[in-house]
Amino acid sequence: MRYSSIVQRLVYRYALLTRLAHWFGAIAVAVLISSGLQIFNAAPYLDAADRSTPARRVLSIGSPADGVGQLTLFGHTFTTTGFLGWGSDGVGGETARAFPGWLTIPAYQDLADGRRWHLFFAWVASLAWLAWLVSSAIKGNLAEMVLRPSDLPKLLPMQAYYLRLRREPPPHGTYNPLQKAAYTFVLFVLAPLIVLTGLALSPGIDAIAHPLTVLFGGRQFARLWHFLGMLLFVGFALVHIFQVATQGFFNQMRSMISGWYRLRDHESVGP
Amino acid sequence: MKRRLFLASSIAAALGGCAPIGTALNDNPGFHHLLGLEGALDAAILGNSAGLARQYSVADISPHFPIDSLPTPTSSTYEALLANGFRSYALAISGAVERPMRIPLARLAGMAQQTQITRHDCVEGWSAIGAWTGVPLRDVLRLAMPHRDARYVVFRCMDRDDQGTPYYESLDMAQAYHPQTLLALQLNGRPIRPDHGAPVRLRVPTQLGYKSAKWVAEIQVVGSFAHLYGGKGGYWEDQGYEWYAGI
Structure with missing residues (x-):
């Protein structure tokens, strides 16, 4: 009896395409971050201006x-020292370098290859x-994931x-309200903004879409x-990895690998 | 507690594994080639776009224009040119053209000039705005009349790296005939300084800075650049940078 009730509470939550998109996206984002740090290393400063302007340097x-x-x-x-500005050169030594070798792809300093990785995985993501x-x-x-006024x-x-x-979460559907807020922000605000600001850095894109670069305040601002x-x-x-690790790690991982998720007591199937 | 420790160490291992795995794949020729296909895709999508680089106002000009290239040439040829104020300089046009020619600097300066206040975007990530004055490359090419089957314009430069390898660059015909592709003679109203590429510097505002070759000595119209140096169409391209530098 107990066995069957557990079986009944297994739901097929993630379609194959969703799972593939999640893992391809996760790998791509990891590559984009570390190859992006590699690219940043070539000019390790950020200016709040269109062209490089030391007087408006936010970070260096x-x-x-x-x-x-x-x-x-x-x-x-x-x-x-040891982390930012001076750290691992990626080939066993230490050197003057913004982000250290263990954070970048490739580990050694190579702008050309960092760009290859970054631009290739930008397409993947x-x-x-x-x-x-x-x-x-x-x-x-989408409706069960997008944050609504309610x-x-x-x-x-x-x-x-x-x-x-609080002992119990407020009643919710497949995703709780904080999950909805996080996923809506990341997938529909942050991800498009990152893609658009990246495109705005390119002179070829700027030449066919000035308003995009202007919108972000120019190339260095972008x-x-x-x-x-x-x-x-x-x-x-x-936060996402912390939540997966603490909110039923094996159930969460299984659901994103096989699609099957075991509902917990306070969870329901529909919205 | 043990499980949390296991999870934390798994995550740390996954993060720490990223760079070594990426580096190993980067050193794999097949994977490295696969990554490079993205550059060909960019060239196919954007490479021959007719879009114009944004024009700025005089107030936007960078007070300091960085110098970020191979060192200013120190050859006896360049020293001699410098000594006589480039009066003996002539731009050579050769290769697949009807009329190979040498155009003296004074004649280039006498042709119809274009001034563009455009942003120079370095591949490293910095940018600077300057007012460049010179002759549109297409006007010079029209004088020499490239053959119909010509595909690329190669720029041979006077600077060399510490191994003695000379700088060179290339554009395809559409990029060479782009209205803003310029043989610049002046920066901000004055003749280009030696360290900025005097007397003639290429200016390609729709692509990254390494395309804008300094110290141009010769323009060669070719069907292919595969036989030149590393075969990738430019000094930086031979070191792994994309041939199409619009991204």
């Missing part, structure tokens, strides 16, 4: 002397996103549940937004 990473690494943020300098979006839209699965009052109670200030978008994505990924 450098090495004022051998063995010393520094991060300067809004004019405040922090010593970051974009196509994974597009394939997921089209298939979800056709199947009508979800807004449930956001704080859900956060209270995560903070263990580079700043592109970098900030990456940081926000890293923030999302850390």
Whole structure:
């Protein structure tokens, strides 16, 4: 009897295409971040301006002397030796370098190859996103994921549940209100912004679409937004991995690999 | 607790594994070639776009225009040109053209000039705005009349790296005939300084800075650049950068 009730609560949550898009996207984003840091290393500063303008430098990473690494943020300098500015050269030694070798693809400093990785996996990530979006839209699965005004009052109670200030989460469908907020922001705001700010960096794209580059404040500004978008994505990924690890790791992983998810007591099938 | 430790170490291992796996794949010739196909895709989509680089106003000009190239040539030929104020300089046009020619600097300066205030986007990530004045490359090519089957224009330059390898670049015919592709003689109203590429520098504002070759000595019209140096169509291309530099 108990066995059958457990079986009944297994639901096929993620279609094959969704799972493929998730894992292709996850690998692509990891590659994009580390190859992006490799590219950043070639000009390790960010200016809030169209053209490079030292007076409007928001962030810079450098090495004022051998063995010393520094991060300067809004004019405040922090010593970051061993990590930022001075660290692993990717081939066994240490060198003056913004992001260290263990964070970049390839590990050694190589702008040309970093660009190859970045531009190739930008297509992988974009196509994974597009394939997921089209298939979800056709199947009508988007509605259960997109944040609606009716979800807004449930956001704080859900956060209270995560903070263990509340015994039960507010009633919700496949995704809880905080999940909806996070997925809606990342998939429909952040991801498109990262793609568009990346395109705005290219002189060839700028030549056929000035308004795009102008919209972000120019090329160096677009580079700043592109970098900030990456940081926000890293923030999302850390929370996402933490949640997967703590909210039933094996159930979560199985569902994104095989599609089958075991509903917990407070969860229901539909929205 | 043990499980959390296991999870944390798995995540750390996954993150730490990223760079070594990526580096190993990067050093694999087949995978490296696969990654490079993206550049060909960009060239196919955007390579011959007729879009115009954005024009800026005088107020937008960078007060300091960075120098980020091989060192200014130190050859005796360049020293001699520098010594006589480039009066003995002549731009050679050769290869698949009806009329091979040498155009003295004074004649280039006498042709119809274009001034563009455009942004120079370096592949490294910085950019600078300058006012470039010179002769549209297409006007010079029309004088020499390239053969119908010509495909590329190669720019041979006077600078060399520390191995003695000379700088060169190439554009296809559509890029060479783009209205903003310029043989620049002046930067910000003055003759181009030696360290900015005097006396003649190519200016391709729709692509990354490494296409804008400095110290151009000769323009060669060819059907293919496969036989030149590394065969990739340019000094930086031979070192792994994309031939189409619009992205």
